[in-house]
Amino acid sequence: MRGDDGEEEDGEERFRALFAANYEHVLRFAARRVGPETAGDVASETFLVAWRRLAQVPEAEGEALPWLYAVARRTLANQQRGEQRGERLTAKIGSATPLPVGPDHAGDVVGVLHVRQALGTLSARDRETLLLVGWDGLDVAAAAQVVGCSRRTFAVRLHRARRRLERALGAARTDEEARPGAGTAALALKGRQA
Amino acid sequence: MRGQRTEQTQEALAYVRRTLGPADPVCEDADAARTPEGRAALARILAEPAGGERRPRTTRRRWIVVVTAMVTLAGVTAVADATGVLPSGVIEGLTRAGADDFGEVDLKKARMLVEGPTPDGRTMQVWHAPNASGGGCLHTRYLTDDGTAQGGDSECWNGEGADPLDRMRLWSGGGGGTHGYYTTYGHAAKPAVAVRITWPDGARETVQLNANGYFLTFSRHSVMGPNGEFEYRTIDALDPDGKTVASDPYA
Numbered sequence: 142m143r144g145d146d147g148e149e150e151d152g153e154e155r156f157r158a159l160f161a162a163n164y165e166h167v168l169r170f171a172a173r174r175v176g177p178e179t180a181g182d183v184a185s186e187t188f189l190v191a192w193r194r195l196a197q198v199p200e201a202e203g204e205a206l207p208w209l210y211a212v213a214r215r216t217l218a219n220q221q222r223g224e225q226r227g228e229r230l231t232a233k234i235g236s237a238t239p240l241p242v243g244p245d246h247a248g249d250v251v252g253v254l255h256v257r258q259a260l261g262t263l264s265a266r267d268r269e270t271l272l273l274v275g276w277d278g279l280d281v282a283a284a285a286q287v288v289g290c291s292r293r294t295f296a297v298r299l300h301r302a303r304r305r306l307e308r309a310l311g312a313a314r315t316d317e318e319a320r321p322g323a324g325t326a327a328l329a330l331k332g333r334q335a
Numbered sequence: 336m337r338g339q340r341t342e343q344t345q346e347a348l349a350y351v352r353r354t355l356g357p358a359d360p361v362c363e364d365a366d367a368a369r370t371p372e373g374r375a376a377l378a379r380i381l382a383e384p385a386g387g388e389r390r391p392r393t394t395r396r397r398w399i400v401v402v403t404a405m406v407t408l409a410g411v412t413a414v415a416d417a418t419g420v421l422p423s424g425v426i427e428g429l430t431r432a433g434a435d436d437f438g439e440v441d442l443k444k445a446r447m448l449v450e451g452p453t454p455d456g457r458t459m460q461v462w463h464a465p466n467a468s469g470g471g472c473l474h475t476r477y478l479t480d481d482g483t484a485q486g487g488d489s490e491c492w493n494g495e496g497a498d499p500l501d502r503m504r505l506w507s508g509g510g511g512g513t514h515g516y517y518t519t520y521g522h523a524a525k526p527a528v529a530v531r532i533t534w535p536d537g538a539r540e541t542v543q544l545n546a547n548g549y550f551l552t553f554s555r556h557s558v559m560g561p562n563g564e565f566e567y568r569t570i571d572a573l574d575p576d577g578k579t580v581a582s583d584p585y586a
Contacts, residue, residue, distance in 0.1 A: 152385055160377050165367035172361045182579055185376045186569075189582060192380050216584070256358035274348055275355025281344060296344045303347045306354065 152195050159198065159205060160188055166277075167209050173276050174217055187213040207279065207286040214287060259309035267302040274299065379580070382504075421445055428474030428489045429464045438467025440491070449549035453477065454516050459487075459551065461508075461520050463500065468493045471500060473508055475518070505530070505572045505581040516553040519586075523548055523572035527580050531573055534558070535566035541573070 164184060171183035190212045191198050199208050260268055273284040285295035367373050421442060430440050445464035453459050458478040465471045475487035488510055500506055500522065507521030507530075523530055523544060531541045534556035542552045558566055572581040 153381065156381070156385075157377070160380075161368050164373055164376070168367050168373075169361045173359070177361075181372055181376065185379065185579070186582060186584060188376065189380050189383060190584065192383060192385060195385065253358045256355060260355075260358075271351055271355060275351045276359045276361075278352070280348065296347075299344065299347050299351070303351055306351070310354070 156188075156192055156195055159191065163206050163209055164188065166206055167213050170210055170213055170277055171217065173272060183213055183216050186216045190216075203283070204286075207283040210273075210277065210279075210283075210287045211289065255310055255313040258313045259306060262309045262312075263302070263305055266298065267305055270295070270298045270302040271306060383581075422484065424476060424484045424486050425462050425474060428476060428486050429462060429472045431489050440464045440466045440472050448522070449520055449545065449547075449551045451551040454553050456480070457485075459518070461549075461551065465499070466491060469499065475510075475520075505570065505583050507570050507583060507586045509586075515555070517556060517558065518551070518553055519568075519570075520549070520551040521570070523550070523581060526574040527572035528575050529573045531571045531579075532586075533569040533571070535568065 167187050168180050168184045171187075172180035175183060187209055191209060197208075199205050260271065263271070269288065270284070273279045273287060277284075279287065281292050281296050281299065284299075285292045288295065290298075368377070425445065426442060429442065429445055442464055445462060448461045448463050450458055450460040456479075460476050460478065462474045462476070463471055470492040472489065472491040474489045477485040477487060479485070490508070503522070503524070505521070505523045505527070507519060509517060509519040509521075519532060519542075521530070525548065527544060527548065529541050529543050530550055531539055532552070532554070533539050534554070535558060536556060538556050540552070540554060540556075542550045544550050558568060567584060568586045569582065569584045570586040571579045571583075574580045
């Protein structure tokens with residue numbers, strides 16, 4: 142029979158493995174939503190909760206990360222409550238965050254801008270639904286676990302959010318085409334990225 | 336039909352990933368856990384007590400017995416007792432909660448942790464004494480200009496499984512006993528110089544620690560959610576650079 146010390150050592154070993162496997166994912170999850178400057182704090186708080194509730198963290202492969210994302214989501218909600226969340230996210234994703242594009246992809250740059258602009262026009266729920274899939278790479282089951290709903294409900298949300306994203310993207314492209322000098326602006330941005 | 340829905344969902348997943356993927360503002364950083372920041376974060380977390388199903392030891396609510404009573408003790412602020420220095424109201428306040436459960440309160444070690452002016456012009460004091468279980472008792476009291484003392488809350492906790500207050504990196508207490516204001520007091524160990532309180536409504540306030548590491552503040556914010564349910568505050572201890580050195584998300 143193992144004593145308390147043995148159990149504590151097992152717990153620490155398990156937590157270290159959990160941290161090593163998932164810290165980067167939680168950090169990116171937070172950075173996508175609040176920017177890199179406070180993402181570290183969110184990730185630390187998330188793992189602190191995991192450390193204190195280690196018995197509740199699922200051990201099955203692939204289930205721990207959605208659990209951690211759900212904790213991070215609550216941590217973020219606590220941080221952001223009372224703020225103008227829509228404006229904040231719009232500002233974040235439209236900010237000067239370096240775009241992952243090279244100098245010869247002007248079309249990609251414009252596409253990225255369209256996507257971010259379109260995301261900024263969607264509701265918080267639609268954005269969350271889309272980002273969990275599009276940026277965090279979750280499937281329906283894992284994303285449903287993060288937001289605390291059934292798979293079927295999340296799938297419905299995904300379909301609706303996808304349609305609204307398509308409409309918003311269409312509107313963003315129309316606005317861009319109608320704007321004088323739009324191509325020049327895109328090329329200027331491309332030059333700065335280079 | 337079900338197969339068709341599954342196919343549509345897979346198509347939606349693929350579309351969203353294809354469309355949003357290039358706009359992801361965050362680059363891959365596969366070694367984040369091994370960076371100095373990652374290692375420091377891990378060390379900070381492991382320095383905290385593991386929880387299991389228990390409440391974190393940075394708070395004491397799990398073990399406490401609380402007595403909330405506003406007892407007016409006119410003119411007793413300077414009454415000496417067997418210890419020679421303790422006001423009798425403090426003795427009553429420290430001993431009235433939990434003595435039966437957690438053992439005798441050691442009044443010889445009683446001391447005032449922090450005091451400060453309340454929004455309504457009184458002075459609030461927070462007193463502490465250890466008890467036989469290894470835990471302790473806290474008592475809050477209010478003093479008016481005319482020497483009247485009003486006893487506030489008292490709470491005691493079992494020391495079993497809990498760190499003594501002076502070994503905690505961060506602890507806090509508080510309540511709503513000050514006419515529309517929520518009181519928060521506590522202590523943060525060095526290198527903390529301030530605490531940041533994040534309220535359920537998202538509001539944040541930063542409170543400087545006194546020279547001994549204690550804080551006492553009164554806020555208009557509430558710990559009650561929109562539906563009347565209790566919601567936790569988060570209290571972060573901040574070092575001189577504003578970095579979080581200890582955190583209690585269940586304050």
